[in-house]
Amino acid sequence: MLKEFFKRYWWTYLLGSFFLIIVDLLQLIVPRVIGNIVDALKVGLNDISALKLSIISIFMIALGVFMARFFWRILIMGSARRFEYYSKKILFEKLLSLSPSFYDKTRVGDLMARFTNDVRAVRMAMGPAIVMIVDAIFLTSVTIIAMGTMVDWSLTWIAIIPLPFLAMVTSFFGKMIHNRFKSVQESFSDLTDTVEESVSGVRVIKSYGIEDLRYETLKKKSQDYVNKNMRLVRVWGMFFPLIQLLASIGYIIATFYGGRKVILGEITLGEFITFTAYLGMLIWPMMAIGWVINLIQRGRASYKRLLDILNRESEVISKDPVAAKKLQGHVIIRDLTYRYPGSERVVLDNISMEIKPGTKVAIVGTTGSGKSTIAKLIARLYQVPDGKIFIDGIDINKLPPETVRENISYVPQETFLFTDTIKGNIAFGIEDDEEERIVKYASVAAIHEDIVQFPKGYDTLVGERGVTLSGGQKQRVAIARALIKETPIVILDDCLSAVDTETEARILSSLVNSTEKKTIIIISHRLKAVRDANVIYVLHDGKIVGHGTHEELIESNELYRRMYERQLLEEKLEEE
Numbered sequence: 001m002l003k004e005f006f007k008r009y010w011w012t013y014l015l016g017s018f019f020l021i022i023v024d025l026l027q028l029i030v031p032r033v034i035g036n037i038v039d040a041l042k043v044g045l046n047d048i049s050a051l052k053l054s055i056i057s058i059f060m061i062a063l064g065v066f067m068a069r070f071f072w073r074i075l076i077m078g079s080a081r082r083f084e085y086y087s088k089k090i091l092f093e094k095l096l097s098l099s100p101s102f103y104d105k106t107r108v109g110d111l112m113a114r115f116t117n118d119v120r121a122v123r124m125a126m127g128p129a130i131v132m133i134v135d136a137i138f139l140t141s142v143t144i145i146a147m148g149t150m151v152d153w154s155l156t157w158i159a160i161i162p163l164p165f166l167a168m169v170t171s172f173f174g175k176m177i178h179n180r181f182k183s184v185q186e187s188f189s190d191l192t193d194t195v196e197e198s199v200s201g202v203r204v205i206k207s208y209g210i211e212d213l214r215y216e217t218l219k220k221k222s223q224d225y226v227n228k229n230m231r232l233v234r235v236w237g238m239f240f241p242l243i244q245l246l247a248s249i250g251y252i253i254a255t256f257y258g259g260r261k262v263i264l265g266e267i268t269l270g271e272f273i274t275f276t277a278y279l280g281m282l283i284w285p286m287m288a289i290g291w292v293i294n295l296i297q298r299g300r301a302s303y304k305r306l307l308d309i310l311n312r313e314s315e316v317i318s319k320d321p322v323a324a325k326k327l328q329g330h331v332i333i334r335d336l337t338y339r340y341p342g343s344e345r346v347v348l349d350n351i352s353m354e355i356k357p358g359t360k361v362a363i364v365g366t367t368g369s370g371k372s373t374i375a376k377l378i379a380r381l382y383q384v385p386d387g388k389i390f391i392d393g394i395d396i397n398k399l400p401p402e403t404v405r406e407n408i409s410y411v412p413q414e415t416f417l418f419t420d421t422i423k424g425n426i427a428f429g430i431e432d433d434e435e436e437r438i439v440k441y442a443s444v445a446a447i448h449e450d451i452v453q454f455p456k457g458y459d460t461l462v463g464e465r466g467v468t469l470s471g472g473q474k475q476r477v478a479i480a481r482a483l484i485k486e487t488p489i490v491i492l493d494d495c496l497s498a499v500d501t502e503t504e505a506r507i508l509s510s511l512v513n514s515t516e517k518k519t520i521i522i523i524s525h526r527l528k529a530v531r532d533a534n535v536i537y538v539l540h541d542g543k544i545v546g547h548g549t550h551e552e553l554i555e556s557n558e559l560y561r562r563m564y565e566r567q568l569l570e571e572k573l574e575e576e
């Protein structure tokens, strides 16, 4: 990633460093001009125009410094910001390309930390650290040379003795400040998490009457945040006075030996003043050496963490992909035994099924029996071994991702809507947002009537800043979003659980009747809603324990009959 970036933007660093060096050189002139004025005044300067000339030259230098500073900042810091954008972009592209198994194993918080803290650490190493390196190397050497050649070498060597200690102290404190700052940040996010959780879970807190307990937790976390901040304030409090102390030792030495040399007539007063000004100019590059060590170390560690994500490969790969095409929707699963990546547990045990194009197939069974896993594998969210799942006779491993996306609509168990209008959420999977098509599929998903009841209709905002949809409404919006893609295969993974049985059955029958023949795979806990499916597969503990029509299964399958009777009984009890 860095290589490609530098290949494109190396010139900004080169030009930026050039301006930085100009600033450093121009800054060196001012103490010299002042020193000359002092010497001239001392010997009785009576020409005011010479003084004016010196003042004009100082002003011109300041103007030059102003411009050169502006340019290096834009060039170097600007490139570091550009890197931030570039790295976040490719990181995000990578995240979109990775398969669900990656997300099964990665915490969202960890990814967010890489997006924020790690990218920032690398940016710091590519912006401020570069400036510090240039300053540390160039400003230090030219200032020391200027001190030695323009004033006196022996005085220079003595006066700079305390300066390396400045770099050591800065490096030491820099590390300490970083560690303490990190723990302040952790404490802060812990505190905000608690506040956020308490606010969003306020109803649960109140219903359990645990307000006092929550208050105590919050008080403890606030106190911890204050304590950690105090630890940070203490190091900052020590750091700058210590730097000043070390710097003033340099001044004491310079004043003692320099003053002596002025008295003995070895250097002039003006040279002495120039010398002390140069000494002051060395403090910053010395501190820069200390900081830069930490910045580079942190940048390197963070860069490794970014590469760790960028070097991941999606676990779902298409070998010798066939050309993308429109599928009919004939799904065959042959002797499929499946374990999730990194897990030893057999989730599907020797499964075989055939789903003919244009039919409605239901998968039912006990919880955790592997129903959703079958849906996810057909939708190619996880990699399966070769020769196990075929669509239209093509091994699913040969189907390119775009063919899968264009031919399969998968509605997962958990509904997720974006902070957008209802219209935007439904039209999400398609390029255009034709009003008519949106209304058509909202009607199929039995959500149109609900939407027109809202004051802003389809333009109603969903999410925190908009209306709160009920669980069932959210599910139906998600179904409309999947249907609008008009794919030959639709997989509904128990995505109607928050809708009543009648509405579920209505949605399913309007889906069957709505458009051209689709292959519909539906996973449901409610057997009544899928009674009319062409084939129903019954799963238990990863195995298919029966299949057939509803009537056939009632006759022949013990598990299915028991599940169905229990549901009828529950329904009856609810009615009473």
Ligand SMILES: Nc1ncnc2c1ncn2[C@@H]1O[C@H](COP(=O)(O)OP(=O)(O)OP(=O)(O)O)[C@@H](O)[C@H]1O
Residues within 6 Å of the ligand: 104, 340, 341, 343, 347, 366, 367, 368, 369, 370, 371, 372, 373, 374, 494
């Ligand atoms: N990403 C995953 N990694 C590892 N194991 C998983 C993963 N997802 C599901 N499982 C395991 O696979 C088994 C089958 O899960 P699956 O979600 O397919 O069941 P299900 O029949 O759909 O259940 P339910 O009806 O409760 O939704 C479960 O034991 C579950 O713990």
